[in-house]
Amino acid sequence: MKNTFFCTHRIFCDICFLKIKKMSTKAYAAKAATSPLEPWTLERRAPKPHDVQIEILFCGVCHSDLHTARNEWGGTIYPVVPGHEIVGRVTNVGDQVKKYKKGDLAAVGCLVDSCRECNNCKEGLEQYCENGMVGTYNGQERDGSGVTYGGYSKQIVVHEDFVLKISDKLPLEGVAPLLCAGITTYSPLKHWNIKKGDKVGILGLGGLGHMGVKLAVSFGAEVTMISHTPAKEKDAKRLGAHKFLLSSDEEQVKSAANYFDFILDTVSAPHDYNMYLNMLKTNGVMTCVGAPPTPAQIPAFNLIMKRRSLAGSLIGGIPETQEMLDYCAEHNIVSDVEVIDIKDINESYERMLKGDVRYRFVIDMATL
């Protein structure tokens, strides 16, 4: 606890204490869309009665971190501290915390709060909170106390309802990416009831894509990796994919027409959705999780003719994220990672853009 500030949020302060204690935390931040990430010190709140304070051990690097740091989706508030694939150890808890104690392993994913009252929140779909979920970074705290800062930092303070339990049996660096890449692929595969015998295409072999392959295979589906990178074929098979389809090969694309029950699109860059919609059989569903910054054109006829659906899916709620973590622990599923020093984060972003990541960068936070 280094600093004590007067809170600017009068109502909150008058109800509880007049001063909110804060603590300084080392971090890496982007200060503008065109600046590299660089060391920065941020202030976090000291734990309130229901808060858990976590020393961050590993944080995965998601393509959303890059989209946000560079303001590709708009709305980035600078300085921004990305990172929402967080694993660490509890160092302190508020006096009302029931589920965690000092020394426990703990994790934080893509959201740190929501209204808890709307229909979606009541159903455990906090990511779709009707009053706006609070993202782990670049979000606005619900008490008006400011912007949220993510996991490229030494520690984080989160309400216990948004903290997750992780197994001590799996390597922590491999668990970190489950908090976004894992749940973002698990949730749609579950929602569309992917099961034994279904023909599933996973589009894009990156952080999300490689988790999509592992999870869909574990659900018993026949999995085809659809990639624009020929060099990834061997890895796709090693990860468990039964087939590999090179999206730049016209013959292979033609032969996949009307083939899939379900396609999970994880591609981060603009691409032609129609080419993949044509690979769906009658009643097939293509779900977008990849979020390229530019809009796509989809003629209605590409959906009408075979009653195809184009859908989207956002991360997962807290109960489903815990379910996914428990499932992965039971089935020994982790991410394939390259552990990096935080000083190499900018180079990692460039490598991610080139598709040169096998398959998730994870920052060793001891290097901060």
Ligand code: NAP
């Ligand atoms: P990533 O590791 O960079 O993987 C993206 C993959 O897309 C690449 O490995 C590449 O696979 C493919 N790709 C890239 N450029 C392409 C192009 N020009 N044409 C065709 N394919 C291309 O990224 P990620 O972390 O998995 O994230 C993927 C996307 O999902 C990002 O847009 C991210 O923001 C979004 N996301 C969404 C959610 C959600 O809740 N919906 C959650 C997390 C992330 P191949 O080389 O195999 O073709």
Ligand code: ZN
């Ligand atoms: Zn993410």
Ligand code: ZN
């Ligand atoms: Zn809500």
